[in-house]
Amino acid sequence: MQEILTRNAGAQMKHVGLLSYQWLHNGKRNRYIWYLIYTSIWAFTIYMIYFICTTFMENPTYTTLESFHYPVRELAMPGISVCNLNKISKKRAEAYAEKLAISTGINKSDIMNNVTLLGHLYDFSLPADLGTLEHFQVFLETYPDNIQGGSFDTQKVLKELTTPCHETLTDCVLHGAFWNCSDLFVTELTMEGFCCVFNYIAQRKTAEFPRILKENDNNAVKIGNGGLNFKILFNVTDMTYTTMSTLGSKILISLSTDYPDKASGGLSEEIVNIGVESFIRYDAVTTTTTPEVKNYPIEKRKCIFRDEVQTIFGNYSFSDCIMDCKIKSVIALCQCVPFNYFSVFPRSELYDQCTLTDLVCLNSHIRLKMSILV
Ligand SMILES: *[C@@H]1O[C@H](CO)[C@@H](O)[C@H](O)[C@H]1NC(C)=O
Numbered sequence: 611m612q613e614i615l616t617r618n619a620g621a622q623m624k625h626v627g628l629l630s631y632q633w634l635h636n637g638k639r640n641r642y643i644w645y646l647i648y649t650s651i652w653a654f655t656i657y658m659i660y661f662i663c664t665t666f667m668e669n670p671t672y673t674t675l676e677s678f679h680y681p682v683r684e685l686a687m688p689g690i691s692v693c694n695l696n697k698i699s700k701k702r703a704e705a706y707a708e709k710l711a712i713s714t715g716i717n718k719s720d721i722m723n724n725v726t727l728l729g730h731l732y733d734f735s736l737p738a739d740l741g742t743l744e745h746f747q748v749f750l751e752t753y754p755d756n757i758q759g760g761s762f763d764t765q766k767v768l769k770e771l772t773t774p775c776h777e778t779l780t781d782c783v784l785h786g787a788f789w790n791c792s793d794l795f796v797t798e799l800t801m802e803g804f805c806c807v808f809n810y811i812a813q814r815k816t817a818e819f820p821r822i823l824k825e826n827d828n829n830a831v832k833i834g835n836g837g838l839n840f841k842i843l844f845n846v847t848d849m850t851y852t853t854m855s856t857l858g859s860k861i862l863i864s865l866s867t868d869y870p871d872k873a874s875g876g877l878s879e880e881i882v883n884i885g886v887e888s889f890i891r892y893d894a895v896t897t898t899t900t901p902e903v904k905n906y907p908i909e910k911r912k913c914i915f916r917d918e919v920q921t922i923f924g925n926y927s928f929s930d931c932i933m934d935c936k937i938k939s940v941i942a943l944c945q946c947v948p949f950n951y952f953s954v955f956p957r958s959e960l961y962d963q964c965t966l967t968d969l970v971c972l973n974s975h976i977r978l979k980m981s982i983l984v
Pocket residue numbers: 699700701702777845846847848
């Protein structure tokens with residue numbers, strides 16, 4: 611059998627039209643040279659095919675009929691948060707101390723002295739006297755209204771102490787039309803605590819949607835002519851605790867779909883002092899990807915579509931992914947969730963909110979970490 615095959619192959623070789631095959635079979639002196647040439651040509655061809663295939667796999671080229679035309683009116687306005695730098699309103703702290711004094715019988719001015727301790731929950735700084743932290747926390751927990759689901763409700767207490775939006779903003783003008791500020795802004799949690807937030811469509815549990823978003827089918831407000839103007843009221847005599855040594859407000863500008871948090875990258879901030887008019891200009895850069903790219907694995911395309919990966923905030927975004935990681939590391943280190951992330955955190959029933967007793971841990975682990983990220 612073997613013999614027949616080789617004989618046949620030999621016969622075929624003789625009649626093959628290609629000159630070189632005949633040389634391979636019949637040639638004597640040049641035979642080895644031809645072998646060499648043949649093998650190198652084959653090797654080169656295989657290498658080229660392999661090279662082209664791998665290059666294509668690494669950097670696939672896609673041709674689509676979609677145009678690069680992207681009208682500005684399709685861009686959403688950013689989310690805008692107005693955060694009072696005064697974290698504790700004196701008026702409200704007094705009302706709160708009064709309430710506690712009546713129900714517990716402790717001297718009101720003693721309580722008032724300690725209420726500012728709660729401000730440290732915003733910046734995780736430590737007060738001079740650490741002993742009072744534990745003492746005051748134990749005292750606060752004796753008041754039943756402060757407790758929610760068996761543990762201290764830091765969020766509720768701090769909200770009670772902040773200046774609400776209807777006392778913070780007036781004279782709102784959007785796209786050249788006057789609006790009642792309550793229809794544009796809602797009180798919402800951000801990295802700065804409670805702020806008045808416009809065009810934030812990622813609210814989870816805390817706030818209701820303001821009228822403007824409801825009228826817009828719960829979609830972000832698009833860019834229009836004239837932008838947004840508003841006047842911020844700042845009550846200087848109401849100052850009790852600030853996280854910065856200045857008076858005024860902080861404006862946070864973020865994507866309307868992302869939790870407003872600076873450390874995660876997608877946010878810029880601006881301090882607006884008292885008595886000044888400030889113009890904030892922003893430029894938008896948008897990157898869109900056609901769905902065909904989804905056919906390639908994530909490692910290859912180096913980007914993730916919103917619905918491919920879930921973070922604790924829902925659909926993926928780069929900023930939310932980093933926030934997700936940050937909250938998980940706070941839980942791992944201090945076994946509590948900072949109040950401003952508590953309501954966006956879906957498994958919040960498993961953990962408690964951070965209280966004054968957690969400040970020492972938060973200060974040593976988290977403060978440093980967050981400032982590195984910033
Ligand atoms: C400003 O703050 C002071 C002290 O808390 C308070 O008595 C006053 O009513 C506040 N003014 C306004 C306009 O809210």
